[in-house]
Amino acid sequence: MSVAEALPETMLIGDLHFEVRESPRRTTVGITVDRDGSLQLHAPAGCPPDALAAWAYSKRIWVYRKLAEKDLLLSAQPAKEFVTGEGFTYLGRGHRLLVTDADAVRMERGRLVMPRSEVDAGTADAALIRWYRARGGHWLPSRLKRWADRMALAPTGLDVRDLGYRWGSLSGNGRLNIHWATLQLPPSLIDYVLVHELAHIQSPQHTSAFWATVERAMPDYERRKSDLLTAGAGLWLG
Template sequence: MSVSEALPDTLLIGDLHFAVRESPRRSTVGITVDRDGSLQLHAPAGCPPDALAAWAHSKRIWVYRKLAEKDVLLSAWPVKEFVSGEGFAYLGRSHRLLITDTDQVRMERGRLLLSRAIAAGPDPGAALVRWYRGRGQRWLPGRIRPWADRMGLIPARVDVRDLGYRWGSLSANRRLNIHWATLQLPPSLIDYVLVHELTHLAHSQHTSAFWATVERAMPDYERRKADLLRAGARLWMG
């Protein structure tokens, strides 16, 4: 590809603004509509800019439909108050917050305990995020192991992180990253996230082979995927 044919970093199609991501591992063009409504065009190396723009233009109706869905869902994201009685979900169940004299965040008899000092501080949400991450780091490896064994796809390790608007990601070193907010979901929906990300160990792109691999491991994945879209809009995102 000559310098004049290099792909731009961004692409404007009508009123749709795309970030362009070029990857030598891709063989086809794709679009990602992130949970915050941001748009990404994924292109294989050497893709002509005009061809990429034409393809994106042909997908405008699909993109508008996805953005409309996400606009409705994003409006439902809750805002939490760090006071006794506020509810925070863990593994699909709501637990009431109790502001107390504890020196840490912990679960006790179904209540989520938070210290008065943290609750009155500048960023009490950060302490709860750390609690979710710690819980996830202990719980997720055991949860993923049966799926990994069944699929024959073993990650190098599992990390719990803030991934912005992605439920999961796969690093180049086969490390599987899971968003801390997934720990609020019911286990059956967390399983879908795990199976989805494990499948990326075999298929980097969302091809028909990718979805066939997901379906073999989880025949009802389409229902779980739809349930995740609805449930995800009701999670606290920190």
């Protein structure tokens, strides 16, 4: 009896560099293109390396197209200055910054108030990120519960934090992680992120069953998914 050849940790397919992730739970191969442009090649246990490489090579045009989309988004990330009048977004609505002698970041009469002390210390970006995280901690739970009840799926908790170039993720213990930057999105697109991550409780991979779960909860998910791709170009990521 021959022993199956082990998959390498990485693969270079043409000029594309993949991180290889093998899982006994998978039955098919797949590719993930993260928002930072990194590539993951997913494979079921025992998949022959040559077959995996051949499949990835056949998908290279699709990967190039996705990378082009990512490059467009990443190149469009706006630069922000912490001066009075600069614009920041919260729940899809633009708000002008007001630098004052306040003691904390807050929303006041439609203006986003920033303490002058944070600007002078060079910590305004960190202060604003903390504010987004705190707002997410208050705003997201009831929104999440609404969708979780509708989908009959129960996460073990919710964290709002920096996820790099991912909108959300699901921890192995069933806890949802949402990027603080999503608080800049309109509520309808935040809802898509929540539904997407909730669906992973039932289907860890992006299988047809996964997308069927998303569609049952959100029949117009494809439009929201497309809108999210466009909206990502305008978000401030710190």
